[in-house]
Amino acid sequence: MQRHFIYDYVLIDLPPSFNNLVTAALYSSNYLIIPCTSDTFCSYCVGLIGETLPRFINEWQLGCQRYNTYNPHDERYNDLGKPVFIGWIFNGYDTRKPKNEQNKQTIAADKKMESKISESVKKLLESLGKITVYTAVPKKYESVNFRLGGIEDMxxxxxxxxxxxxxxxxxxxxxxxxxxxxxxxxxxxxxxxxxxxxxxxxxxxxxxxxxxx
Known part of the structure; x- marks a missing residue:
């Protein structure tokens, strides 16, 4: 695919776990987007990313330092292991159109869960902000809580x-x-x-x- 097409962006869809595949994808990616569904497990996973990602980054940096010590002229890996969090997407929620209203609204249960996930994202931002080896959170978008948008249940x-x-x-x-x-x-x-x-x-x-x- 890479030989025949030129891509501006490649999105890698990953399972909600921290296995070797997910770890390798995080290390090789430039950016990180978190899709969030309307459930408590998702809110928990956002918090888990905040706890785990800084540790992954630290392990990568230590590995790079050891590698560069013995391979000082090889700079292939210096720019890897620096995924920047650019936002989250709320998806799979239900909507209803209230009587005498033209626009649909998110149902109360999903709206409450969205608020809970938003709070988890705030804690995630605090955790990622403590990473010192690179800027993991672009400050100019902090005011919007990094919500990229929503995709309702299809x-x-x-x-x-x-x-x-x-x-x-x-x-x-x-x-x-x-x-x-x-x-x-x-x-x-x-x-x-x-x-x-x-x-x-x-x-x-x-x-x-x-x-x-």
């Missing part, structure tokens, strides 16, 4: 997207999979949701591009 749309190998933004150009919802066309509500999700994805993408400049 319900059957995400299954259609995977089955048809089609991005959500292009889904309206395809017919629904009958085995998933037993209908030959998208409902007006689904068409509206596709548009809303497309706008949400684009907003997040532009923020990521801006933050990574």
């Amino acid at each position: 319900n059957v749309l995400i299954q259609n997207s995977m089955w048809q190998n089609c991005p959500i933004a292009k889904l309206s150009e395809f017919r629904p999979v009958r085995d998933l919802q037993n209908r030959a066309s998208w409902s007006p509500q689904q068409t509206d949701l596709i548009k809303e999700l497309t706008n949400a994805f684009e907003s997040i993408a532009y923020k990521i591009i801006d933050y990574c400049k």
